[in-house]
Amino acid sequence: MRVAASTGSATQGFIAKALLGLELLALAIGVLQFAFATATVQHPLLAGGALALLGCSILLVRMIPALQRPQARQHWLSIATSIVFVTLMAVATGAAHSALVTLYLLPLATVALAFGRWWLVALVALVIAALGILLGALTPATNVWGAQFAVLLFSKLLPGVAVALILGALIEQMQSAVQRISDMAASDQLTGLLNLRAFEDVLQQEHRKAERFGRPYTLLMIDIDNLAHVNEALGHDAGSQVIVSVAAAIGRSIRASDVAARVGGDDFVVLLTEADEATGGMIAQRIRNNIYASTISVANRLIRANASVGVANFPRDHLYPKELMILADQRMQQDRELRKQPG
Known part of the structure; x- marks a missing residue:
């Protein structure tokens, strides 16, 4: 039990730091885009609102106890905010043609790290694909049902989805291995009862x-x-x-x-x-x-x-x-x- 508790605590600590790092990375990229690539920012107010949303979310989720327990609630709030942030920044910087569309990898990676379930990554990827079609609809002179747009969407989203799926499957296997080690450390080998x-x-x-x-x-x-x-x-x-x-x-x-x-x-x-x-x-x-x-x-x-x-x-x-x-x-x-x- 001590092994399981210490391992679980260390794992949760690593996950919390990793998720914060991903959110700060998304915020930093958005700030750099807003500050130094102004020609690409077509809707400054929308971009500013997206940056404010993500910044406030990072602070509030970690300051308000009600948002921290259970941990799954905190993770899903961070994931949802990150998806909204990327979507708003993409709309503000060229919609489907925005370079920031690739940032959808960050919430996908967050799902993989936080939950270690590849099928959850797949579900979130479907939501992001729907948002990608929405971005295409907001892009002038773009046929969202055409082959050209499909290639554009796949080229921007599919690499990130593939990486997140592999990461989710890998973490799931690692969690299973850690659980088996914890069970073995806590159990009597002959009877299967606790030691x-x-x-x-x-x-x-x-x-x-x-x-x-x-x-x-x-x-x-x-x-x-x-x-x-x-x-x-x-x-x-x-x-x-x-x-x-x-x-x-x-x-x-x-x-x-x-x-x-x-x-x-x-x-x-x-x-x-x-x-x-x-x-x-x-x-x-x-x-x-x-x-x-x-x-x-x-x-x-x-x-x-x-x-x-x-x-x-x-x-x-x-x-x-x-x-x-x-x-x-x-x-x-x-x-x-x-x-x-x-x-």
């Missing part, structure tokens, strides 16, 4: 929510009985099968909102969100029953696992997560000793 490090992050988050909203939660510590004996008698492959079977039984026993992790060779921990002591005890017994009901066939022998379970509840037992885990572990050991006693 201890990732579980502790989840527990801290749940504890903060429980404190803030006054909600209970319960921790269960689970230990497989006599796993060492299985390893000695039947081999470590059989022991691994028992561990996988127990993990599956735990998964069947808990709710979708609960979180399970493997924290050692034969130890598991479960976080039962918004669960009081009675609910925790009921789920603990369900886990015991499901583990015992699961049988594993190894070398023509049926193995039936047993487990010891300890239960600790917040806020009834302790106020801190580590204390709860220690208490649940102690109660799990007590549960094992009690079941060893005859009668």
Whole structure:
């Protein structure tokens, strides 16, 4: 979880800087066109309005909190403003014949960077193509349905669309790879459950929510009985099968909102969100029953696992997560000793 959080934070920081850079680049090109290529600016007021629109958007989107969350809203506002800016500047500097039409690459690149979805780039490209036809309609002596205009439109827009599509597909693959790495870093390879490090992050988050909203939660510590004996008698492959079977039984026993992790060779921990002591005890017994009901066939022998379970509840037992885990572990050991006693 720490890997995922730090990677996601770094990625979002890079994307924010990159998008700001693209917007500033568009603004700088527009200012240079307006200031030093005055002969090409046929409608100065329109060009000035476009520059003011983009400049205000860059400032306001980053100053007003309501425009920043969720981040997708901020990105789409920036994309829409950039498209309007390029369209207005193109109209002011020659419409379809304007050199600034190629700036449509910038909002397309923004879509690719912000969302990493090639099909979103394609959808925005269709909108830009429609605007290109509109620019053609505003250009004197231009037949927007003729072959000459189609060649002009493709030559100005298609390279940028192709680059943005490739960029979107590449970023999508990179995001998938990062997610897989994050999942591997947070998961136990044998069972697919969370590992201890990732579980502790989840527990801290749940504890903060429980404190803030006054909600209970319960921790269960689970230990497989006599796993060492299985390893000695039947081999470590059989022991691994028992561990996988127990993990599956735990998964069947808990709710979708609960979180399970493997924290050692034969130890598991479960976080039962918004669960009081009675609910925790009921789920603990369900886990015991499901583990015992699961049988594993190894070398023509049926193995039936047993487990010891300890239960600790917040806020009834302790106020801190580590204390709860220690208490649940102690109660799990007590549960094992009690079941060893005859009668």
